[in-house]
Amino acid sequence: MSLTQKLINDGNAAVDEMLVGIMAAHPEHLWRPDNAPRAVVAKNGPRAGKVALVIGGGSGHEPTFLGYVGKGLADAAAIGNVFASPPPQPAVDAAMAASGDAGVLFMYGNYAGDVMNFDMAAELLEMEGIEARTVLTTDDIASAPLDQRQKRRGVAGNVFIFKAAGAAADMMMPLDEVERIARHANDRTFTMGVALSSCSLPQTRKPSFDLPVGEMEIGMGIHGEPGVRRGTLRSANDVADEIMDAILAEMKAPASERVAVLVNSLGATPLMELYILNARIAERLKAAGLVVHKTLVGPYCTSLDMAGASITIMHLDDELQRMIDHPCDCAMFRS
Amino acid sequence: MEFTTGDLKALFGAFSARMAAERDRLCVLDGAIGDADHGIAMEQGMKAAADAAQAAEDTLQDVFNAAAKGFLNAVGASSGPLYATALLRAGKAAGPRGSMPRTELRTVIAAMRDGIVQRGKVEPGQKTMLDAWGPAADAALDGQNADTIIAAARQGAEATRNMVATVGRAARLGERSLGHPDPGSISAAMLVEEICNAMKAA
Numbered sequence: 001m002s003l004t005q006k007l008i009n010d011g012n013a014a015v016d017e018m019l020v021g022i023m024a025a026h027p028e029h030l031w032r033p034d035n036a037p038r039a040v041v042a043k044n045g046p047r048a049g050k051v052a053l054v055i056g057g058g059s060g061h062e063p064t065f066l067g068y069v070g071k072g073l074a075d076a077a078a079i080g081n082v083f084a085s086p087p088p089q090p091a092v093d094a095a096m097a098a099s100g101d102a103g104v105l106f107m108y109g110n111y112a113g114d115v116m117n118f119d120m121a122a123e124l125l126e127m128e129g130i131e132a133r134t135v136l137t138t139d140d141i142a143s144a145p146l147d148q149r150q151k152r153r154g155v156a157g158n159v160f161i162f163k164a165a166g167a168a169a170d171m172m173m174p175l176d177e178v179e180r181i182a183r184h185a186n187d188r189t190f191t192m193g194v195a196l197s198s199c200s201l202p203q204t205r206k207p208s209f210d211l212p213v214g215e216m217e218i219g220m221g222i223h224g225e226p227g228v229r230r231g232t233l234r235s236a237n238d239v240a241d242e243i244m245d246a247i248l249a250e251m252k253a254p255a256s257e258r259v260a261v262l263v264n265s266l267g268a269t270p271l272m273e274l275y276i277l278n279a280r281i282a283e284r285l286k287a288a289g290l291v292v293h294k295t296l297v298g299p300y301c302t303s304l305d306m307a308g309a310s311i312t313i314m315h316l317d318d319e320l321q322r323m324i325d326h327p328c329d330c331a332m333f334r335s
Numbered sequence: 336m337e338f339t340t341g342d343l344k345a346l347f348g349a350f351s352a353r354m355a356a357e358r359d360r361l362c363v364l365d366g367a368i369g370d371a372d373h374g375i376a377m378e379q380g381m382k383a384a385a386d387a388a389q390a391a392e393d394t395l396q397d398v399f400n401a402a403a404k405g406f407l408n409a410v411g412a413s414s415g416p417l418y419a420t421a422l423l424r425a426g427k428a429a430g431p432r433g434s435m436p437r438t439e440l441r442t443v444i445a446a447m448r449d450g451i452v453q454r455g456k457v458e459p460g461q462k463t464m465l466d467a468w469g470p471a472a473d474a475a476l477d478g479q480n481a482d483t484i485i486a487a488a489r490q491g492a493e494a495t496r497n498m499v500a501t502v503g504r505a506a507r508l509g510e511r512s513l514g515h516p517d518p519g520s521i522s523a524a525m526l527v528e529e530i531c532n533a534m535k536a537a
Contacts, residue, residue: 012379058412079503081379083370084412113413116454134432143507201372204362208371226503226511250342266491 003205004305011203015059015081017312022066026331028217029070036093038086044329045071045098046161051169052076052098055162056091056118057108058083059152060199061222064301067332073166074330075108078121082201083223085113091121095132102307103131103175106183107162109154111135133175137161137184139191139312140210141250142219142228155222156264157189157332160314160324167270167304167326190251192243193310195220195266196233199303218242222266222303222310236273240280243311248288253315255289260324263295267302269309274298277309286312294324300333337434343398344388349529351385354378357525364518373518376412383409384422394433399426411502414519417451417464419482424450440534441475444484444527448472457503462498462505462512466490466521469529474488481531488527492520 003172008014016037023030030040046052055065056078065077075098080086085108095104104125108114115136122132138149139157154161164185168178170300195217198207208224211217216234219227253259261281274297285292293316301310328335354361354377363385387405391398403422407415429435429444434448448468451457470491474484495517503519505512 080411081372081376083372084376084410085415087407087409087411087415089408111413112455113411113415115417116413117411151506201362201375203375204359204371206359206362206490208366221370221504223372223504224366225370226368226508277352 004200004207005249006202006205008202011201011205014202015079018059019079020060022331023160029329029331030066033093033097036097038067038088038090039076039093039097040079041076041094042069042071042074045170046075046100048100048294049102050100050172051102052095052100052104052173053107053162053166053169053178054078054091054094054098054104055107056080056086056094056180057111057114058085058223060304061138061301062165063299063332066289068159068162068330070328070330070333072326072328073333074162074171075169082203083120085111085117088117088120088124092124095121095125096128099130103133105165105169105182106132106134107137107165107180108300110138110151110166110219111153111159129173133179134180135165135186137186139186139189139247140221142192145222146250152266153221155193156310157191157312159262159296159300160189160260160312161185163328164320164323165329167323170326180321181319185314185323186314188320189248189312191265191310192246193220193222193264193308194218194239194243195224195227195306195308197268199267199306201304210313214311216308220308222301224303224306224333240284240311241279244281244284247311247313248284251313251315253288253290256291256292258291258316258321259285260293260314260316261285261295262300263297264301264310264312265299266306266308266310267299268305271298274309277311281311293321336437338437338533339434340393340395340398343395346529347381347385347388347402347531349532350526351381352523353529354381355526357522361518361522362518364521367515368500368508368512369518370504372390373414373522376410376414377522380406380410380414380418393437395429395435396426396431397430397476399423416454420454421447421450424453426529437536440530441478441484441520444468444475444530445472450525458503460498461502462495462500462517462520463503464517464523466498467515467523467527481535485528485531488524492516492524495520
């Protein structure tokens with residue numbers, strides 16, 4: 001099998017070389033502590049008395065996670081290898097660098113590896129006298145039934161959920177309150193995606209899975225984990241309808257309530273297709289009587305070079321709307 | 336015949352070489368039900384473990400502890416905490432001594448199983464690496480010979496084909512995980528085989 005074409009030097013060095021490039025591009029937003037090459041910290045944001053929001057996970061999802069480090073959003077991120085949780089040390093380094101002596105909130109997608117590594121990091125911080133709590137994101141509605149919501153994985157909805165928690169922390173709310181808002185945001189955020197082609201890892205440069213031409217994988221994860229089912233590739237409207245049917249059925253938002261929308265590319269799908277999807281999404285939300293308060297369209301949580309898209313809807317209330325509207329200034333996201 | 340710190344360093348070298356050789360095969364197996372990177376994590380982890388073991392001094396426990404830390408810091412992922420905990424438990428079982436009888440590698444296998452259970456909070460039959468480490472540890476504690484322990488690990492790994500994953504990344508697949516072996520159990524059986532080869536070297 002021929003190797004996929006990538007602009008890399010050495011597959012094993014891809015993450016570290018990317019980080020060098022990111023630090024060179026965003027010196028006004030990001031820094032790394034000495035001897036902690038996989039901890040990325042906001043220049044402006046962490047301060048005394050403020051809860052430190054520390055996010056993290058595997059690489060390959062850029063701009064998730066480190067692109068959301070900045071004033072008003074996350075204070076630091078721990079960076080893992082491609083699709084692999086970081087070990088405990090970068091999470092400890094990130095937390096120590098961002099700590100304002102008001103506690104640390106770890107937030108990341110719900111994956112077994114991340115849970116084990118961040119839990120070990122929290123134990124290490126405890127020994128340093130720093131309180132660390134955890135809120136897992138579980139927005140992918142295709143990854144487990146509603147009655148097993150705690151088993152679901154975290155995907156693109158991270159952007160809204162982290163944003164809500166980051167705003168609460170930036171407003172100098174105490175740890176209890178930041179944690180409550182983070183959980184509330186997660187409870188009201190719903191995502192589902194569809195993959196049209198496989199990604200390939202820089203180390204192997206081979207497709208991670210087979211997806212024949214003319215087919216799509218519905219409910220695919222952001223690491224190429226198989227989804228809920230295979231199906232024939234259908235039109236943008238049909239795909240948007242299937243996803244919106246599933247989200248609206250679970251969200252059960254009464255008419256006239258507000259939502260935030262994220263139409264996300266998994267990497268290779270262009271903006272044109274995302275906006276075509278959004279035309280239908282807007283139509284469907286209007287038909288349901290819902291008010292679109294904010295829409296984000298673009299590559300926000302990717303899966304390397306995978307083609308496909310995900311739709312996230314956050315069901316707003318006054319509190320979440322205030323958090324989503326709070327300004328943030330990150331290396332790869334400003335609002 | 337004694338098993339020395341030098342033998343233990345050589346064993347980590349064997350782990351590293353084996354994982355490098357099997358990397359792509361393990362990635363393909365993982366691609367079927369996971370995210371296709373298991374071979375990469377095991378290759379990088381065991382290389383870091385072997386390098387750290389090489390630099391460690393004094394006792395068997397020191398070498399195991401250094402390898403555990405090396406593995407964890409190199410990969411994270413889920414294999415990082417699981418194998419780091421397994422190797423720390425193995426170090427505790429081997430103890431602060433310069434050598435031990437080779438027959439005691441059986442207790443090392445059992446200790447690694449215990450570490451994986453402790454960190455992963457897993458049970459047999461959930462389609463994980465425990466399904467290879469478990470039968471191997473049982474055979475080892477039963478005093479079976481090296482080949483029988485290897486066979487137990489392999490059969491355990493093969494049996495994961497008929498299991499539905501209930502933990503880890505593949506758990507979200509439900510029935511779709513049937514028919515595919517768990518890549519973590521396949522790599523586990525390879526590691527058991529390397530330990531048993533060291534046991535036979537007497």
